[in-house]
Amino acid sequence: MEEYLNKGIKEIISKFPQVADILNEYNIGCAPCSVGSCLLRDIVEIHNLSVEDEQALMAKIAKVIYPDRDVKTPAIKRKPKAKPQEIKYSPPMKKLVDEHVLIKRWVALIPEVVDNMAMESEQGRHLIQEGVDFIRFYADKYHHAKEEEILFKYFDENLDILKTMHQEHEKARSHVKAMLEALDKRDKKAVAEHLIAYRELLTEHIKKEDEILYPWMDRNLSITQIGQLFSKFNKIDEQFADAPKRHEEFVNMLEKNLNRKELRK
Amino acid sequence: MMEFEGCPGSKMFDFRDKDPQEETSAAKVKSQLRQWPIQLHLISPDAPYYQGADVLLVADCVAYALGSFHTDYLKGKSIAIACPKLDEGQNIYVEKIKSWLEDAKINTLTVLIMQVPCCMGLLNLAQQATQSSKRKVPIKSVVVSLQGEILSEEWA
Numbered sequence: 001m002e003e004y005l006n007k008g009i010k011e012i013i014s015k016f017p018q019v020a021d022i023l024n025e026y027n028i029g030c031a032p033c034s035v036g037s038c039l040l041r042d043i044v045e046i047h048n049l050s051v052e053d054e055q056a057l058m059a060k061i062a063k064v065i066y067p068d069r070d071v072k073t074p075a076i077k078r079k080p081k082a083k084p085q086e087i088k089y090s091p092p093m094k095k096l097v098d099e100h101v102l103i104k105r106w107v108a109l110i111p112e113v114v115d116n117m118a119m120e121s122e123q124g125r126h127l128i129q130e131g132v133d134f135i136r137f138y139a140d141k142y143h144h145a146k147e148e149e150i151l152f153k154y155f156d157e158n159l160d161i162l163k164t165m166h167q168e169h170e171k172a173r174s175h176v177k178a179m180l181e182a183l184d185k186r187d188k189k190a191v192a193e194h195l196i197a198y199r200e201l202l203t204e205h206i207k208k209e210d211e212i213l214y215p216w217m218d219r220n221l222s223i224t225q226i227g228q229l230f231s232k233f234n235k236i237d238e239q240f241a242d243a244p245k246r247h248e249e250f251v252n253m254l255e256k257n258l259n260r261k262e263l264r265k
Numbered sequence: 266m267m268e269f270e271g272c273p274g275s276k277m278f279d280f281r282d283k284d285p286q287e288e289t290s291a292a293k294v295k296s297q298l299r300q301w302p303i304q305l306h307l308i309s310p311d312a313p314y315y316q317g318a319d320v321l322l323v324a325d326c327v328a329y330a331l332g333s334f335h336t337d338y339l340k341g342k343s344i345a346i347a348c349p350k351l352d353e354g355q356n357i358y359v360e361k362i363k364s365w366l367e368d369a370k371i372n373t374l375t376v377l378i379m380q381v382p383c384c385m386g387l388l389n390l391a392q393q394a395t396q397s398s399k400r401k402v403p404i405k406s407v408v409v410s411l412q413g414e415i416l417s418e419e420w421a
Contacts, residue, residue, distance in 0.1 A: 091420055224319050227402060
């Protein structure tokens with residue numbers, strides 16, 4: 001079993017597809033991950049399951065890998081103060097989670113925006129441009145910059161989970177680039193495709209960060225580092241001044257107008 | 266009718282039946298205290314050891330109840346102690362905590378209190394100071410049981 005603890009999850013799932021279902025049972029959503037290089041050992045540690053759940057999970061996986069013999073499953077090293085039932089973020093991490101709330105509000109509106117997209121009118125194109133600007137400036141420059149330029153630097157950036165997060169940020173940027181090109185060409189279909197793809201990507205990405213990455217980071221950061229992060233995030237907020245507020249107003253306006261169906265042509 | 270048991274903060278308990286914990290020789294447990302004075306009325310918030318520091322604000326009784334106080338909490342930090350039940354001049358305490366935030370630009374504040382209700386007053390003083398301060402820092406509250414267990418440790 002020790003051998004498989006040190007293998008990448010994608011390799012394990014491709015050899016033993018039932019492992020994906022077992023992980024799903026414990027809300028470990030590794031199956032759709034395109035990278036899948038996280039080691040099984042790290043995945044079990046980072047999800048911070050209760051001791052009972054961890055033993056049950058490992059026993060089920062062992063049964064799939066070695067169906068004909070009883071295998072002793074080693075316990076995974078864990079941090080002592082695990083509280084899996086309720087996530088309580090440190091203040092800097094709470095800031096990032098709160099920023100996710102606004103991004104999720106915009107992402108939730110995307111299907112309706114796509115349904116009502118009026119590429120032929122100046123007003124319709126302006127709305128899409130504002131939506132793309134929200135992604136570029138709020139979600140990427142303001143929020144992802146806090147992660148990439150500050151938070152991730154406190155950890156080994158060669159960790160698979162951080163590589164995955166970086167790759168997902170890059171993928172989001174490539175969708176934005178494609179959206180802008182399509183907007184220039186007034187290619188409604190391509191804008192819609194990239195908006196929907198962005199929505200799917202960000203929905204999963206935010207879930208991973210809120211439920212797995214940030215709690216794990218909180219468990220591993222010292223109180224001194226938490227204070228430093230809080231102070232550095234505050235400096236970023238000062239630099240961006242009222243820009244985040246303007247993006248929030250855009251989402252408020254969109255929610256209000258879509259509810260009133262004013263954007264329907 | 267429920268019997269009146271008095272203030273939980275001064276109610277008597279006898280822990281002598283408790284099994285003695287494994288003892289470590291006193292000589293081996295080094296003090297982690299890096300400053301003097303420590304009482305909140307006596308300290309100056311401008312003292313160099315508070316500048317940019319991770320600061321502990323500790324209720325007087327905590328260090329007696331919590332066996333691992335020096336190694337688990339005091340190590341690497343600056344400190345002030347106070348009793349929110351008995352101390353006078355607590356408006357001065359609020360001003361000093363505010364000065365930590367604004368002038369000494371402390372990095373974090375950890376408030377360690379006992380589980381008795383009156384001890385919550387110390388956390389309230391810290392929150393009062395934070396609310397009136399232009400500068401904020403992460404505040405953590407740690408509640409210690411009468412027998413030295415950590416009952417909770419969370420961001421305030």
